Amino acid sequence: MKKIVVHVREDGHEKIEEVLEGLHYTISLVQDIYQITIYTPEENLDDLIEKIQAVLDLRYNENIIEVSTPEFVISSLLKRAEKKVEKKEEKTPVEKLLDTVKDYGTLDLEKLSLTSIAGLVALSGLLLDNQTIIIGAMLLSPIMGPIYGFSVYAALGRIENAMRCLGVLAALLLGVLVLSAIASFLINLVIPLTMTDEIATRLVVNPIYTIMAVLLGFAAVVAFNRGTSEVIAGVAIAAAIIPPTVVAGLVLVLQPMSLITTALLVAGQVVGLIAGALVAVTVLKIKPRDTRDQNIARRYMTWSVAMIVLLIVLLLWISWLMWS
Structure with missing residues (x-):
């Protein structure tokens, strides 16, 4: 399981939410910067990062993608997501x-x-x-x-x-x-x-x-x-x-x-x-x-x-x- 935190300016958060349609995520506003948190199975990480990066304008210093590995996550929703995920060829992000x-x-x-x-x-x-x-x-x-x-x-x-x-x-x-x-x-x-x-x-x-x-x-x-x-x-x-x-x-x-x-x-x-x-x-x-x-x-x-x-x-x- 991977945790993705996207920091995005106010003028760009809607594009990120469009990319995340159908996925479970949380969003909060801190000093005019939206912080979007997504948990995803590791098999989906590379594809998801690629989609987010395609719509996130990284020329702005405020826009950041942060990826980490939690020690453990307890969630029935995420457990179901892991069961549904298709087995893909293992791929290390660039x-x-x-x-x-x-x-x-x-x-x-x-x-x-x-x-x-x-x-x-x-x-x-x-x-x-x-x-x-x-x-x-x-x-x-x-x-x-x-x-x-x-x-x-x-x-x-x-x-x-x-x-x-x-x-x-x-x-x-x-x-x-x-x-x-x-x-x-x-x-x-x-x-x-x-x-x-x-x-x-x-x-x-x-x-x-x-x-x-x-x-x-x-x-x-x-x-x-x-x-x-x-x-x-x-x-x-x-x-x-x-x-x-x-x-x-x-x-x-x-x-x-x-x-x-x-x-x-x-x-x-x-x-x-x-x-x-x-x-x-x-x-x-x-x-x-x-x-x-x-x-x-x-x-x-x-x-x-x-x-x-x-x-x-x-x-x-x-x-x-x-x-x-």
Whole structure:
């Protein structure tokens, strides 16, 4: 159950009431501002917000739409309404999505620290040939955020925000690469390092890795959109991208001739994850409310998909040549 409170000027409340015809709501007048309160089943929230927003002139500061979730509501009327509501495809409101991803386009010390620590833990797991440690390192990494943020912003046509998310992703991965290279160099001065099986498996380019990344990106974005914890949904993405990036830093010190192979593997994983994320937001029908904004978003999405498809085809071709 959701609670919607609409604050509207006196000259606009009649249009709101027309939209709410047939629904139960209360209305009060406070200092020339009408306050309309509606309770609605969550399945109807997005459609109702869209109808209200279509007739509410948000250019006026007094006009506000406020949505909240009450702890509980006791009402026989609302109980009957919930029973009558048609089961619809679950859909997260655009405003909530924007609020969820607003921090993913900003690089801060916390993100950088967590990703760097995850990289160092993964490095220790790779050197010890311990898969459990490698997987455990993924719980620390916030890599999921920028990829999810990019896909949502791209779907909504906010290309500047989307590019900021890609910038954050690049900075985080660069930090892991540099830190793992420095750590490998320092450790190698004291204890000669050798290539373990866990490292060796990430020195082989295989087109299947890119396909796997597409599936992981799709699954993680769908899970995250449905309210799954970022830590849980992000483990799959981090597991696909952090270890290869760490290996790239390690071979930079121990085996520079393998750097091209590891770079291709990392690139394939990144592009695959982004492709899967874009497919997910398309399937989830994430788009702006305004028709004009939808046209702009469609244009940006088409451009983004075309670029990703081109990169995937190129990487798969190169991977196939090197694999075969």
